[in-house]
Amino acid sequence: MTFLLLxxxxxxxxxxxxxxxxFCVGALSDTRRFQRSVEIFMIASLIGCILSIIWFELCVHTTFFEKPILSSTPISIGLSTALAGFFQGASTPLIYEALAETMFPLPEAISALAINQWNNVSSLVLLFVAPHQDKLMNLLVLIVVGACILMVCVSLVLYERRDENQRKLFGKQQEVLNDDDNSSTCVDTAIHHRNLKLRLM
Known part of the structure; x- marks a missing residue:
C-alpha cells in the first residue's frame, strides 16, 4: 500500500x-438531562481532540523532535487521526449551538455565517502553509485547538435562546389545551341542550 493511498x-x-x-454528541447534548451542559461537552470534546493530536504528533516528526517518539505505524496514525476527527466532529454542533446562544437575539444564520467564513479563511491559510511546512502545520493545529479550549473555558453560555424557545413552545401547548377545553365545553353544552329538548318532548 503506497503512502498516498494511506x-x-x-x-x-x-x-x-x-x-x-x-451525530452522537449532538443527539446526546439535546436530551433533557444535558440541555444546559454545552460548555462541558465542548471542553471534553476539545480535550479529547488535543490529546489525540498529541498522540499523532508523537508518532511523526515534528518541530521539536526529528524522530518519532512513539511507534509510527499505520494503525497508530490511523487511530490517532480517527480519534482526532471524532472529537473534532463532536465539538462542531456544540460550537454552533453555543455561538447561537451567545449571539441571541440575533438570527442563528448570522452566527452560522460567522463560523463558516472563519473556517473558510483559516482553511485557505492552512492550505498555503501545508505544502511547505508540514512540521509547522502540525504545531499550528495543536495551538489552535489549545486556544479553542481556553476560549471555551472563559466563555459563558446563558441559554436565553433555549429559554425563549421553551416559553414559545409552552405558550403554544397552552393554546392547544385551551382550544380543547373550549371544544369540550361546546360539546357538553350542545349535549345538555339536546337532553333538555328530549325531556320537554
Missing part, C-alpha cells in the same frame, strides 16, 4: 469518525 484512508477515516462524533 493518507487517503487516514483522511477518509477521520471524516467518517467526525460524522459519527457529530
Amino acid at each position: 493518507l487517503e484512508w487516514f483522511g477518509f477515516g477521520s471524516t467518517v469518525a467526525g460524522i459519527i462524533g457529530s
